[in-house]
Amino acid sequence: MSDTSNANSFSIDGQRIPFTPGQTILQAALAAGVYIPHLCHHPDLKPHGSCKLCTVIVNGRNGSACTQKAMPGIEVENNTPTLNDRRRVLLQMLFVEGNHFCPGCEKSGNCQLQALAYDLEMVSPHFRHAYPVRPIDTTHPDVWLDLNRCIMCELCVRASRDIDGKNVFMLAGRGAESHIVVNSPSGRLGDSALSIDDAAAHVCPVGAILVKRVGYAVPIGERQFDEQPISRQVDYLARRHIAIVPAAETEER
Amino acid sequence: MNAPMNPRKLRVTTTSLSGCFGCHMSFLDIDERLLELAALVEFDRSPITDIKHCSQHCDLALVEGGVCNAENVHVLRELRANSKILVAFGACAVNGGLPAQRNHLDVGKCLSQVYRTPDGSATAIPDDPELPLLLDKVYPVNEVVRVDYFLPGCPPSADTIWKFLTDLLTGRTPRIEHPLLKFD
Numbered sequence: 001m002s003d004t005s006n007a008n009s010f011s012i013d014g015q016r017i018p019f020t021p022g023q024t025i026l027q028a029a030l031a032a033g034v035y036i037p038h039l040c041h042h043p044d045l046k047p048h049g050s051c052k053l054c055t056v057i058v059n060g061r062n063g064s065a066c067t068q069k070a071m072p073g074i075e076v077e078n079n080t081p082t083l084n085d086r087r088r089v090l091l092q093m094l095f096v097e098g099n100h101f102c103p104g105c106e107k108s109g110n111c112q113l114q115a116l117a118y119d120l121e122m123v124s125p126h127f128r129h130a131y132p133v134r135p136i137d138t139t140h141p142d143v144w145l146d147l148n149r150c151i152m153c154e155l156c157v158r159a160s161r162d163i164d165g166k167n168v169f170m171l172a173g174r175g176a177e178s179h180i181v182v183n184s185p186s187g188r189l190g191d192s193a194l195s196i197d198d199a200a201a202h203v204c205p206v207g208a209i210l211v212k213r214v215g216y217a218v219p220i221g222e223r224q225f226d227e228q229p230i231s232r233q234v235d236y237l238a239r240r241h242i243a244i245v246p247a248a249e250t251e252e253r
Numbered sequence: 254m255n256a257p258m259n260p261r262k263l264r265v266t267t268t269s270l271s272g273c274f275g276c277h278m279s280f281l282d283i284d285e286r287l288l289e290l291a292a293l294v295e296f297d298r299s300p301i302t303d304i305k306h307c308s309q310h311c312d313l314a315l316v317e318g319g320v321c322n323a324e325n326v327h328v329l330r331e332l333r334a335n336s337k338i339l340v341a342f343g344a345c346a347v348n349g350g351l352p353a354q355r356n357h358l359d360v361g362k363c364l365s366q367v368y369r370t371p372d373g374s375a376t377a378i379p380d381d382p383e384l385p386l387l388l389d390k391v392y393p394v395n396e397v398v399r400v401d402y403f404l405p406g407c408p409p410s411a412d413t414i415w416k417f418l419t420d421l422l423t424g425r426t427p428r429i430e431h432p433l434l435k436f437d
């Protein structure tokens with residue numbers, strides 16, 4: 001290996017990964033076709049580092065692949081039984097702290113939380129269910145908000161702030177009381193500035209923010225993660241863009 | 254199926270607690286493989302046999318449905334006490350499923366809402382002693398008894414059930430992965 005290739009590469013589970021300076025470990029991995037589980041990362045948005053699904057071991061220390069910069073020569077452990085066991089526990093905690101009833105959820109098959117659980121063979125939520133009481137907001141004409149399924153990844157917060165320039169969503173409260181709130185005089189989505197062509201209306205990785213009237217247009221069994229498990233869809237994860245409905249299409253409704 | 258030579262048939266008990274019998278239907282959906290299974294297992298207490306109580310020493314219990322009332326608790330405890338291996342069979346057994354969507358409601362209010370008279374002046378909540386009392390919430394099976402294996406799916410597909418059973422009957426640790434692992 002020449003000096004130049006060393007200067008611009010690092011390793012994940014022994015595999016050499018090239019990177020361009022400034023890339024995070026996760027960005028470089030995905031660009032190289034290597035899968036690292038992640039939930040609060042989205043290629044169109046700044047990293048957030050909150051879900052910890054992407055935790056890897058960098059030169060012997062834990063770190064979030066989505067926030068830590070790739071550096072020449074670092075050695076990253078990713079796909080190991082220990083890390084995957086921990087990731088499964090994180091998923092189980094996410095499942096029991098919300099209300100996730102996949103058979104009745106429009107997002108099933110397109111949901112990243114579910115896809116990760118399938119991929120890591122999470123067969124049960126293991127922990128005692130919290131069955132929290134959380135509100136559903138159906139006041140918006142085109143979008144509904146079901147906080148029962150919210151995992152507080154703040155992708156909607158970031159999309160609304162950084163892409164739409166609207167600040168429709170915000171995380172409020174602390175610890176177990178944390179929850180997403182809507183920026184409007186009444187606190188309801190219908191009175192907010194959110195419109196269906198906003199990135200924030202489409203970015204939610206789970207079934208918490210859903211567009212109305214498209215529920216089962218794509219049938220169960222033909223959805224994003226039905227054919228191939230999420231770990232084999234690196235290309236999609238690296239390059240997907242938030243689907244933004246053209247304004248013209250919205251006006252026609 | 255490469256089953257080991259087994260002179261004794263395994264005793265299998267099944268039940269549907271607070272389920273819709275969909276998981277049992279899916280079980281029957283293994284079709285002609287039922288004959289292969291029948292050579293290896295014998296059904297004890299089950300909706301299939303209509304036996305009302307399970308005998309001691311069952312090898313395998315498949316429990317469909319979550320735990321929503323006092324009778325469910327008794328049945329579940331009976332199966333657990335008499336079975337070597339107990340399986341949470343299907344989405345409702347695993348996390349309470351759709352019946353658990355009542356968990357954010359108060360049972361008392363729920364009943365009075367459903368059974369009140371049309372003008373709302375009185376309620377006629379059934380109180381026949383034969384009727385089991387509802388629990389405050391619908392519980393997943395593993396929050397009431399110890400569970401050995403989980404088989405998610407609403408219902409788990411026939412192929413998923415078959416994979417699970419054949420793994421178990423041939424002495425392997427059951428492994429359900431893509432594309433058989435589904436929560437819906």
Ligand code: SF4
Pocket residue numbers: 099100101102103105106107108109111112113114149206207208436
């Ligand atoms: S958001 Fe995902 S995990 Fe939650 S119920 Fe919907 S499909 Fe299942």
Ligand code: SF4
Pocket residue numbers: 149150151152153154155156157180203204205206208209
């Ligand atoms: S609503 Fe969706 S995007 Fe927003 S924080 Fe919750 S899970 Fe994330």
Ligand code: FES
Pocket residue numbers: 037038039040041048049050051052053054055064065066067
């Ligand atoms: S993807 Fe890195 S912490 Fe969520």
